[in-house]
Amino acid sequence: MVDLSQVFLNSLVTGSLYLLAGTGLTLTYGLSRFPNFAYAEFITLGGFIGYVLVEQKNVPFLLAFLVAFIVAGLIGALAYGLIFQPLTKRKASLIHLMVASIGLGYFLRYSIGEIWGWSALSFTVSWPLYDVNTVRITGLWLWLIFTAIILGLALHACLIGTKVGKAIRGIATNPELALVSGVNVERVIFFTWFIGAGLAAAAGIFRGADARLTPMLGWDILLPIFAASVLGGIGNFYGLIIAAYILGLAENFGVVFLTAVGLSTEYRMAIAFLVLIMVLIIKPQGLGKK
Amino acid sequence: MKKTIRVVGLLLVGVFSLSWLTGCGLNSAKETKNREGEIKIGCVLPLTNSNLGPKAAQAVQLAVEEINQTGGINGKKIKLYLEDDRVDAATSLQATKKLVELNGVELIIGGTDAASMVVGPYAAEKKVLLVVPMSTSPRITGQKWREYVFRTCPSDALQGKLMAQLAIDEGYKKVALMVLDNVYGVSYGEVIKEALAGKAEVLAFIKYDPKSMDYRTELTRLKNLNPEAIIQIGHGPESEVIYQQADELGLDNIRWIVGECAAVPALLANPKVAAFMQKTAVGTRATAPDTKMRDDFISAYTKRFKTPPLIYSDKAYDALKILALAIEKAKDDDPQKIKQALREVGQNYEGVSGIISFDQSNDCVNSFYEVWRVVKEAQEYKFERVKLVSVKQGKIIGK
Numbered sequence: 001m002v003d004l005s006q007v008f009l010n011s012l013v014t015g016s017l018y019l020l021a022g023t024g025l026t027l028t029y030g031l032s033r034f035p036n037f038a039y040a041e042f043i044t045l046g047g048f049i050g051y052v053l054v055e056q057k058n059v060p061f062l063l064a065f066l067v068a069f070i071v072a073g074l075i076g077a078l079a080y081g082l083i084f085q086p087l088t089k090r091k092a093s094l095i096h097l098m099v100a101s102i103g104l105g106y107f108l109r110y111s112i113g114e115i116w117g118w119s120a121l122s123f124t125v126s127w128p129l130y131d132v133n134t135v136r137i138t139g140l141w142l143w144l145i146f147t148a149i150i151l152g153l154a155l156h157a158c159l160i161g162t163k164v165g166k167a168i169r170g171i172a173t174n175p176e177l178a179l180v181s182g183v184n185v186e187r188v189i190f191f192t193w194f195i196g197a198g199l200a201a202a203a204g205i206f207r208g209a210d211a212r213l214t215p216m217l218g219w220d221i222l223l224p225i226f227a228a229s230v231l232g233g234i235g236n237f238y239g240l241i242i243a244a245y246i247l248g249l250a251e252n253f254g255v256v257f258l259t260a261v262g263l264s265t266e267y268r269m270a271i272a273f274l275v276l277i278m279v280l281i282i283k284p285q286g287l288g289k290k
Numbered sequence: 291m292k293k294t295i296r297v298v299g300l301l302l303v304g305v306f307s308l309s310w311l312t313g314c315g316l317n318s319a320k321e322t323k324n325r326e327g328e329i330k331i332g333c334v335l336p337l338t339n340s341n342l343g344p345k346a347a348q349a350v351q352l353a354v355e356e357i358n359q360t361g362g363i364n365g366k367k368i369k370l371y372l373e374d375d376r377v378d379a380a381t382s383l384q385a386t387k388k389l390v391e392l393n394g395v396e397l398i399i400g401g402t403d404a405a406s407m408v409v410g411p412y413a414a415e416k417k418v419l420l421v422v423p424m425s426t427s428p429r430i431t432g433q434k435w436r437e438y439v440f441r442t443c444p445s446d447a448l449q450g451k452l453m454a455q456l457a458i459d460e461g462y463k464k465v466a467l468m469v470l471d472n473v474y475g476v477s478y479g480e481v482i483k484e485a486l487a488g489k490a491e492v493l494a495f496i497k498y499d500p501k502s503m504d505y506r507t508e509l510t511r512l513k514n515l516n517p518e519a520i521i522q523i524g525h526g527p528e529s530e531v532i533y534q535q536a537d538e539l540g541l542d543n544i545r546w547i548v549g550e551c552a553a554v555p556a557l558l559a560n561p562k563v564a565a566f567m568q569k570t571a572v573g574t575r576a577t578a579p580d581t582k583m584r585d586d587f588i589s590a591y592t593k594r595f596k597t598p599p600l601i602y603s604d605k606a607y608d609a610l611k612i613l614a615l616a617i618e619k620a621k622d623d624d625p626q627k628i629k630q631a632l633r634e635v636g637q638n639y640e641g642v643s644g645i646i647s648f649d650q651s652n653d654c655v656n657s658f659y660e661v662w663r664v665v666k667e668a669q670e671y672k673f674e675r676v677k678l679v680s681v682k683q684g685k686i687i688g689k
Contacts, residue, residue, distance in 0.1 A: 007507055259508060
């Protein structure tokens with residue numbers, strides 16, 4: 001009845017977005033040990049920077065992508081340096097850090113609203129269409145999936161093979177040991193916040209180009225992104241890869257099920273969360289951790 | 291442990307003193323119902339998340355300005371309280387409560403569909419008069435609380451039949467419905483489905499989430515069902531995303547019969563969506579015959595806000611004007627008396643949105659609709675009227 005291969009592809013698109021967006025969240029959590037709610041606004045910011053460059057300044061998409069990555073990355077690092085690092089040094093608790101991040105999120109969201117307005121904006125870039133048997137795929141979806149795969153491979157290589165990658169893993173597992181081993185913990189955390197916010201921005205551009213841009217863009221998808229991070233075992237990148245695609249599949253096959261039985265597809269998220277709850281009952285530490 | 295107790299204690303003291311302070315603040319800020327020399331009217335409409343809402347609110351504002359410039363009602367000026375309901379029922383109720391309980395407002399213009407279902411019962415409970423200009427759901431008709439809720443726009447029980455007729459007239463035997471999952475979309479869709487019964491097969495009735503912005507799998511399912519036409523009822527913002535993704539998935543080679551919220555310039559500003567709509571879409575929307583009064587309203591609105599009005603701006607303008615007329619007739623601020631007066635002035639009232647007559651259930655019975663399509667002229671996309679349809683006393687009369 002339903003073309004399952006197309007639904008698989010749709011799941012791949014949804015999952016790739018969650019992976020791209022979730023990576024920064026889970027990496028910064030691994031190091032800073034608190035859920036950063038302002039992460040939603042890093043996503044939104046990326047979308048808007050991309051929009052300004054592509055639509056108003058006629059910058060090629062790829063270049064806009066890099067600029068958005070760097071600008072949002074710097075804002076992320078700045079947010080850490082100005083807000084979260086001082087708070088951590090003053091021994092702020094998890095709650096303090098969380099509330100501060102919610103505050104920062106509000107500030108950024110309403111600033112974005114003031115600058116670009118609250119009406120939706122749309123990318124006008126046309127993407128080539130490809131047909132593989134019965135499956136339709138657009139250039140944008142290919143880019144999204146490709147970026148997510150490259151990200152996965154690059155980050156894996158970085159975590160395993162490079163000094164900074166080893167430092168990130170070291171700090172995530174045992175911050176004190178990393179510190180006494182001579183790792184410059186602060187610098188590594190700054191670097192991670194930069195990369196994290198940059199990846200959020202990348203996800204924001206994809207989401208904006210795929211749907212539309214509003215100051216609520218990031219906030220509206222923060223919940224499934226958190227869900228993917230938790231399902232993967234928050235702080236764990238490898239768990240996230242599996243979790244993002246599981247959620248993508250659960251949501252899209254959920255839609256197939258819901259439309260078949262005549263229920264509203266608003267429950268797609270409920271189905272995704274049902275999967276989340278079941279996995280966490282069986283494996284409370286998340287998919288990625290042993 | 292001691293420290294924790296101290297912290298918790300301090301927090302509690304803080305919270306209590308804060309609530310005490312704000313409590314005092316609220317009490318002193320609470321306004322009296324009747325103030326000398328002014329009539330309070332509230333307006334709760336979507337100012338965000340909507341293409342139509344902000345325009346309707348501006349139309350209300352225009353009507354208030356016009357009345358105040360010519361001396362007000364019975365010598366009293368109108369004071370307008372504008373609130374944003376964000377197309378969200380809970381926010382709408384909150385805003386209405388604020389107006390009623392804090393500002394002492396007893397006359398309110400407002401309500402989209404989901405909101406009316408929640409705000410309506412509250413208005414009836416508080417005996418506050420509500421005039422709704424853009425809540426079209428058939429489900430609102432005949433509710434117990436309608437005694438206090440008048441609507442200046444017609445029910446989609448009428449427009450739904452017209453939508454179904456479009457599909458039947460074009461000879462489609464297999465159609466699929468895709469509606470926004472709220473009171474507006476679902477009840478509208480049900481009317482269409484009922485009107486199609488026996489004339490065309492409804493392959494699917496998909497209720498979608500307006501916030502999801504990822505409709506690929508819903509659309510994949512529709513594509514696999516292979517309908518001759520898709521009837522889609524939604525709000526403007528998410529419809530734009532649906533058309534974009536439908537276009538990408540290759541659903542651009544069948545007919546799309548779409549709801550009125552898609553008939554807004556905002557959608558044509560997106561060239562991909564405009565091209566898709568030009569190729570596939572036909573739809574209906576509420577309109578009114580051209581009269582001098584209507585022309586004057588459109589030019590006054592355009593002059594005041596530097597942008598033309600949209601559908602339901604006229605209904606919102608009329609809502610305020612007809613309410614003002616009722617207040618004038620009642621010679622009183624009492625909602626009970628104004629309600630009676632509203633029933634009287636609301637018979638063959640000539641407004642900018644056509645003739646308004648309330649029936650027994652306070653619904654507007656007459657209306658005009660137009661069938662529209664998108665055309666491209668000199669590289670510009672625009673909406674073009676295919677035909678005008680009049681509805682009188684619940685019957686569709688084609689023109």
